[in-house]
Amino acid sequence: MKKFSPKETPLSLYIHLPWCEKQCPYCDFNIDINKKNGDEDLLIDAILSDLEASKIYISGRKFISIYFGGGTPSLVNSKNIEKILLKLSSSRMINKDCEISFEFNPKEVTLDYLTDLSNIGINRASIGIQSFDNVTLKSLERNHNADEALKALNIIDSIKSIKTSIDLIYGVMGQSLSSFVKDIEIFCSQNISHLSMYQLTIEPNTIFYKKELKIPKDTEIEKMEQAAQKLLNKSRFYQYEVSSWTKEKSFSKHNMNYWMYGDFLGLGPGAHSKITSEDEITRMVKLKKVDSYIKNPSKVSKNQITTDGYDIDLAMNLLRLKDGVSFDELKSRKIHLTETFLKKLDLGISNNLLEKNGIKATSIGYKFLNDTVNTFS
Numbered sequence: 001m002k003k004f005s006p007k008e009t010p011l012s013l014y015i016h017l018p019w020c021e022k023q024c025p026y027c028d029f030n031i032d033i034n035k036k037n038g039d040e041d042l043l044i045d046a047i048l049s050d051l052e053a054s055k056i057y058i059s060g061r062k063f064i065s066i067y068f069g070g071g072t073p074s075l076v077n078s079k080n081i082e083k084i085l086l087k088l089s090s091s092r093m094i095n096k097d098c099e100i101s102f103e104f105n106p107k108e109v110t111l112d113y114l115t116d117l118s119n120i121g122i123n124r125a126s127i128g129i130q131s132f133d134n135v136t137l138k139s140l141e142r143n144h145n146a147d148e149a150l151k152a153l154n155i156i157d158s159i160k161s162i163k164t165s166i167d168l169i170y171g172v173m174g175q176s177l178s179s180f181v182k183d184i185e186i187f188c189s190q191n192i193s194h195l196s197m198y199q200l201t202i203e204p205n206t207i208f209y210k211k212e213l214k215i216p217k218d219t220e221i222e223k224m225e226q227a228a229q230k231l232l233n234k235s236r237f238y239q240y241e242v243s244s245w246t247k248e249k250s251f252s253k254h255n256m257n258y259w260m261y262g263d264f265l266g267l268g269p270g271a272h273s274k275i276t277s278e279d280e281i282t283r284m285v286k287l288k289k290v291d292s293y294i295k296n297p298s299k300v301s302k303n304q305i306t307t308d309g310y311d312i313d314l315a316m317n318l319l320r321l322k323d324g325v326s327f328d329e330l331k332s333r334k335i336h337l338t339e340t341f342l343k344k345l346d347l348g349i350s351n352n353l354l355e356k357n358g359i360k361a362t363s364i365g366y367k368f369l370n371d372t373v374n375t376f377s
Ligand SMILES: C[S@@+](CC[C@H](N)C(=O)[O-])C[C@H]1O[C@@H](n2cnc3c(N)ncnc32)[C@H](O)[C@@H]1O
Pocket: 026, 027, 028, 029, 069, 070, 071, 072, 103, 104, 105, 106, 127, 128, 129, 130, 167, 168, 169, 198, 199, 200, 201, 202, 203
């Protein structure tokens, strides 16, 4: 395979903070609900030593974005977040204009906590609101109610240095079209420039998977999507990725880097990395269990992306972007297109799944994105 350009590949940092107060029945993230006294300090020390040992993978490159995800990062003391950020800045690993995001559950959004996080450099918040309707929140067995969700948004609005995104879920048991429309209307009435909107998925290994659930019919779900699109567009929000909507181009810089095939280093239990070197791209995963990770934070399982796997790996990311990526942009980001990729691109174009200019799904290709991506397998 042709050589890559690691120095010119933008690099992000993901830090996984796994603890949650309870297990939500739909969630298959790598979480832990048994946090014991002292665990937090042990995990932060392990993350710091993992960071030190990971310098070999990134050879002096700086992070364009940092993302504290979970689990529920907002259950972690701000002093411990500060420790990580201080270490990153004293090691000169943070790029100028770095986006530093932090995930919250609404319950932990307090003025004191947010002020502390803002003072140490957090400049973007992602809040797991899910819905403003207590019926939907109850179906999802969330540990917060609609009033707490609105209160969280009021508080966050008072911290001007923090940009906000919220998560909403649709296609939930007992959720009506009018209830979801109300959720979108409430979102649009807030001073927020980014939305992540997910259809409820029932993943194996979750509590919901074992239950008989009365999920709204496909036709109802389609109506929810259409109504949301109409309302969001009316409020100048546009979809730029499968689940992401923004106004005024307040994209998530961190997630954009994933979809634009940038590199990322993952620290913390079960965190994933993608690292480009001059002649190969390697994906890595840390040990999943908190205790195992604490004992051995540098241990990874590695998987090199083969010549065969490269095309689909690349397509799977780029094609998530609604506007696709132009050939000029690919060139400036030094993203290599193999001969086989270009042949498959032609096939996708002749099947009307892909546009002629750049790497972009047609509207039908975007509707059936899995099929479109599979053109590159
Ligand atoms: C790590 S959580 C966000 C922070 C926090 N743990 C919370 O739940 O509020 C990431 C987001 O993924 C979404 N999500 C998780 N599991 C999902 C599922 N099965 N179907 C749809 N969305 C899901 C939720 O919107 C959730 O807010």
